Amino acid sequence: MPEEVFNSLSLFVSLFLSFSLFPFFFRMGSLAMLVLLFFSQGQSSTPEVEKRSTCDQCDERLFCNCSSRNYRHVPTVTVTEVVTLDLSFNDITSVAEDDLREYTWLRTLDLHSNRIQSIHEWAFHLLQGLESLDMSYNQLAALNPAWFSKLLSLQHLNLLGSCYRTLGPGGTLSLFRSLTRLRFLRFGNPALEEVRRGDLAGVRQLDQLEVYGNNLKRYDPGSLGDLWPLGVVTLRLRGPFQDNTTLVSSILRDVSYSETFLVVADVLLSEKTSVAPFRETNRRRVRSIMFQNATLTDEAIVHFMEVMDGASLEFLGVEDATFHGTGSWTPARRTHLDNLGTVYFRNIEVMNVYKFTSFLPVGFLLKNLRQISIINCKVYVMPCLTSLLLTQMVYLDLSGNLLTDLTLTESLCHGIGILRNLRVINVSDNALKSISLISKLVTRLDKLVHLDISQNAYTSMPHTCSWPQILTHLNLSRAKLRRVTPCLPSTLEILDLGHNDLTAFHSVALPALRELHLSGNKLMSLPPGWLFPSLEVLLIQSNTLSMFGPSNLRLYRRLRALQAGQNRFVCSCEFVNFMVWRWGGAVEGSVELTDRWDNYLCDSPLSLQGQRVDRVQLSPFQCHRILLVSSLCGCMLASGILFVILLWKIHAVWYVRMMWAWLKAKRNSGNQKRRDAAGNAYLLCYDAFVSYSEQDAEWVEEFLVPELEDSQPPLSLCLHKRDFLPGHWIIDNIIHAMERSRRTLFVLSEHFVHSEWCRYELDFSHFRLFDGDSEAAVLVLLEPISKDDVPKRFCKLRKLMSSRTYLEWPQEDERRAEFWSNLRLAVRGGDEL
Numbered sequence: 038m039p040e041e042v043f044n045s046l047s048l049f050v051s052l053f054l055s056f057s058l059f060p061f062f063f064r065m066g067s068l069a070m071l072v073l074l075f076f077s078q079g080q081s082s083t084p085e086v087e088k089r090s091t092c093d094q095c096d097e098r099l100f101c102n103c104s105s106r107n108y109r110h111v112p113t114v115t116v117t118e119v120v121t122l123d124l125s126f127n128d129i130t131s132v133a134e135d136d137l138r139e140y141t142w143l144r145t146l147d148l149h150s151n152r153i154q155s156i157h158e159w160a161f162h163l164l165q166g167l168e169s170l171d172m173s174y175n176q177l178a179a180l181n182p183a184w185f186s187k188l189l190s191l192q193h194l195n196l197l198g199s200c201y202r203t204l205g206p207g208g209t210l211s212l213f214r215s216l217t218r219l220r221f222l223r224f225g226n227p228a229l230e231e232v233r234r235g236d237l238a239g240v241r242q243l244d245q246l247e248v249y250g251n252n253l254k255r256y257d258p259g260s261l262g263d264l265w266p267l268g269v270v271t272l273r274l275r276g277p278f279q280d281n282t283t284l285v286s287s288i289l290r291d292v293s294y295s296e297t298f299l300v301v302a303d304v305l306l307s308e309k310t311s312v313a314p315f316r317e318t319n320r321r322r323v324r325s326i327m328f329q330n331a332t333l334t335d336e337a338i339v340h341f342m343e344v345m346d347g348a349s350l351e352f353l354g355v356e357d358a359t360f361h362g363t364g365s366w367t368p369a370r371r372t373h374l375d376n377l378g379t380v381y382f383r384n385i386e387v388m389n390v391y392k393f394t395s396f397l398p399v400g401f402l403l404k405n406l407r408q409i410s411i412i413n414c415k416v417y418v419m420p421c422l423t424s425l426l427l428t429q430m431v432y433l434d435l436s437g438n439l440l441t442d443l444t445l446t447e448s449l450c451h452g453i454g455i456l457r458n459l460r461v462i463n464v465s466d467n468a469l470k471s472i473s474l475i476s477k478l479v480t481r482l483d484k485l486v487h488l489d490i491s492q493n494a495y496t497s498m499p500h501t502c503s504w505p506q507i508l509t510h511l512n513l514s515r516a517k518l519r520r521v522t523p524c525l526p527s528t529l530e531i532l533d534l535g536h537n538d539l540t541a542f543h544s545v546a547l548p549a550l551r552e553l554h555l556s557g558n559k560l561m562s563l564p565p566g567w568l569f570p571s572l573e574v575l576l577i578q579s580n581t582l583s584m585f586g587p588s589n590l591r592l593y594r595r596l597r598a599l600q601a602g603q604n605r606f607v608c609s610c611e612f613v614n615f616m617v618w619r620w621g622g623a624v625e626g627s628v629e630l631t632d633r634w635d636n637y638l639c640d641s642p643l644s645l646q647g648q649r650v651d652r653v654q655l656s657p658f659q660c661h662r663i664l665l666v667s668s669l670c671g672c673m674l675a676s677g678i679l680f681v682i683l684l685w686k687i688h689a690v691w692y693v694r695m696m697w698a699w700l701k702a703k704r705n706s707g708n709q710k711r712r713d714a715a716g717n718a719y720l721l722c723y724d725a726f727v728s729y730s731e732q733d734a735e736w737v738e739e740f741l742v743p744e745l746e747d748s749q750p751p752l753s754l755c756l757h758k759r760d761f762l763p764g765h766w767i768i769d770n771i772i773h774a775m776e777r778s779r780r781t782l783f784v785l786s787e788h789f790v791h792s793e794w795c796r797y798e799l800d801f802s803h804f805r806l807f808d809g810d811s812e813a814a815v816l817v818l819l820e821p822i823s824k825d826d827v828p829k830r831f832c833k834l835r836k837l838m839s840s841r842t843y844l845e846w847p848q849e850d851e852r853r854a855e856f857w858s859n860l861r862l863a864v865r866g867g868d869e870l
Contacts, residue, residue, distance in 0.1 A: 225249025454481030566592025602636020
């Protein structure tokens with residue numbers, strides 16, 4: 038039933054009951070009436086459901102980043118087939134049954150750092166393909182096994198934080214009974230009090246397990262014992278290490294395997310009792326132990342070595358720790374840790390650093406060490422006497438400390454080649470300044486293949502250097518180098534010069550180089566490929582490259598991977614065409630772009646700035662300007678030629694010439710008329726201008742002239758032989774003669790049609806006809822001639838020949854008198870013949 042109809046009916050019922058049952062209510066009391074009215078009105082109003090927000094931050098990888106947007110409910114997303122959904126750092130308080138119903142394709146769901154207090158037991162039931170679920174740091178007071186019952190594909194589960202005290206209800210309802218594929222599990226919080234046997238039933242093996250139990254009070258032995266194998270186990274048990282070492286021993290007994298990497302975090306190891314539980318790790322032959330966020334004392338370290346005496350321990354690490362003591366570890370000199378080959382110290386703060394003694398009292402440990410990492414521990418020197426004990430060392434990492442050129446010289450015993458087995462040295466992020474000095478200190482280390490001297494204060498590179506003969510990996514990144522010199526060893530296979538101030542790289546040939554890192558410099562072009570005939574990987578991001586093309590990459594004969602994003606690309610037609618059409622994931626069939634297209638953005642022109650190169654659309658005019666201009670010019674030339682041909686065909690040139698001549702004649706005629714109006718001399722001098730062919734001159738002179746000029750009254754004729762002014766242009770004479778004659782008498786014959794000058798006279802007569810004087814032309818046919826023999830451009834004459842009577846020269850003598858009479862009449866301007 039619609040909500041509006043329901044509300045109307047409810048209101049009607051309430052009113053009806055109010056009036057019709059009033060006496061009953063009156064007798065029963067007002068209280069009953071109020072209760073009934075409240076009930077009916079309650080039925081008439083339904084609570085409004087808050088509209089869910091929409092998250093539109095989804096990309097082409099089907100990843101929706103809805104983090105940190107203050108959502109109070111699970112939002113809807115614009116992509117229903119979303120694969121990864123990040124809802125972390127919001128204000129979500131609950132997850133309803135239908136909140137995730139649409140996201141059946143979901144593989145990763147991140148809900149950490151919200152305020153979730155309740156989750157419907159069926160909220161995740163349709164997410165059967167879910168592989169990773171992060172529910173950490175919420176406000177869940179209890180964990181429900183129903184949440185995970187359908188998540189058969191789940192591999193990552195993070196339940197850290199919140200405030201639950203146990204892992205589910207316990208008993209046969211194990212929280213993880215359906216998660217047979219689970220490989221990464223994190224659980225626990227400051228409120229967790231107990232871990233019971235069977236809590237992890239269903240989980241068979243884990244690559245990573247993290248337990249947060251700083252306030253754990255109960256642990257049933259064997260609760261974690263069924264998990265095998267275990268890759269990395271992280272235990273945060275600060276409270277139990279202080280108050281309940283038996284509980285810690287039980288946990289260590291269950292999670293310690295020889296192949297397990299054990300991380301003990303958030304602990305205070307100050308007395309003998311606090312390290313006693315590690316006897317279990319010795320018995321279980323654990324080979325790797327790491328202490329994180331720990332507080333250590335001399336006493337604890339000595340007792341730890343005693344507890345681990347004869348152990349299989351191979352790796353010992355301490356990270357983010359505080360040390361209270363002076364290094365007085367002499368009592369442990371009788372212990373045997375012969376298998377210990379790697380020590381890893383990072384971010385260790387020595388409270389009494391100036392009272393700290395040398396490592397010489399534990400020299401029995403140093404002689405077997407093969408890998409030493411002392412990172413960010415404010416070490417300023419490792420005495421040469423200590424270095425002399427490290428006869429087996431192959432790896433030395435002193436990065437992030439306070440070494441200088443002088444103290445490094447002491448640490449490496451002045452370069453006399455004591456550390457002959459050393460293969461890797463990392464002294465990055467110190468206060469070193471001289472590349473030349475470092476090269477001299479390591480030149481006698483015959484086995485050195487990897488040298489990292491990055492993040493130091495180098496400003497220049499010497500022209501020549503001496504290096505070990507087999508050095509293949511050199512890291513000089515994040516310094517202040519401005520140029521590259523032949524100091525670089527020719528044996529290098531991997532060279533990192535990233536994040537310097539290099540503007541060019543064109544003077545050093547490295548024939549063995551396979552990988553070159555040049556990101557973060559100021560290079561304007563790719564280095565010449567012929568310098569690196571073996572190069573396979575080139576990283577040149579974040580420089581000032583404007584473009585590159587196939588001609589550049591063709592010089593790299595073996596290049597297979599390129600990263601060139603985050604440069605200042607000029608999106609010209611050539612570059613865009615190369616990147617989009619020829620690349621398609623590969624250039625020249627071998628080189629691949631290994632960074633994302635999002636890194637390839639146009640810097641210019643301004644109209645394209647910020648656009649991805651592969652999405653740029655350039656017009657044909659922008660890309661083929663020369664071709665288009667050439668084509669346009671060609672088309673214009675062809676059009677011009679066609680136009681000229683057309684003009685020639687329609688005799689346009691003739692029309693133009695004749696029009697110009699006629700306009701000139703008209704202007705002269707107008708001037709003459711004005712002079713005539715002023716009382717000047719004559720306007721017309723002849724009755725007719727005779728146009729004839731030279732071949733017809735005999736007829737004109739013997740018959741025409743005597744008959745017309747000797748007639749009564751006589752007619753004045755203009756003949757070109759007699760009346761044209763000598764020295765004037767023939768065209769001017771023709772125009773002048775026609776303009777000064779009342780009529781133009783054409784003596785038409787075959788000779789006339791083919792006479793050039795006669796055709797000129799016809800031309801001008803044609804324009805005179807256009808001027809409106811249709812009687813100006815008198816046609817005399819000496820011989821039969823068709824109008825089709827008259828040129829087609831003389832359309833007016835052809836029309837007159839079709840519409841007017843010809844004066845034909847009769848061959849019979851008896852008809853000639855009539856001919857002459859008609860001709861005289863036509864010349865004088867008589868009626869149409």
